[in-house]
Amino acid sequence: MEPTPEHNEKMARMTFASVYPLYLTKIEKKGRTKKELNQVIEWLTSFDEKKIKELIQEKVSFQTFFERAVLNKNAHLIKGMICGYRVEEIENQLTKKVRYLDKLVDELAKGKVMEKILRNE
Structure with a gap:
């Protein structure tokens, strides 16, 4: 499934400031820290x-x-899948990058070890 042009435009306009607190709440509920969230973003x-x-x-x-x-x-x-989309199949580069970030935050919330999240080969 590929995101619609409208979906891609919505992703482009959304502010990082509006999403960051949601990421933080999601990971803190699962016992992860702001420091870990910032590490993933960095x-x-x-x-x-x-x-x-x-x-x-x-x-x-x-x-x-x-x-x-x-x-x-x-x-x-x-x-992998995030929000109903297979990340590696998303063609719009900006939407793909946003979903990369969503996927990393999701993995953090699910308790995945940092080494695997950061994909250090």
């Missing part, structure tokens, strides 16, 4: 904790967020 995007805070304060869209990111060279190893 692995994918190269944004350290200071930069993450700046992007939240700036209320950047996911479009801007990923334009500024330097995606990890192993991001292509993120595979």
Whole structure:
């Protein structure tokens, strides 16, 4: 299943600041920490904790967020289903990157060990 153009546009406009608290709530309910969440975000995007805070304060869209990111060279190893979509089959590059992040947060919440989440080969 491929996301619709409308879905892709919604992903581009959504702000990182609106989603970050949802990620945090999701992982904290499962006993994970903000530090671990930021570690996962930094692995994918190269944004350290200071930069993450700046992007939240700036209320950047996911479009801007990923334009500024330097995606990890192993991001292509993120595979599987998230929100009804198979991540590796998503053609729209921005939507794929957002779903990469969703998938990493989901794995963190599910208790996966950090080494596996970060796909360090």
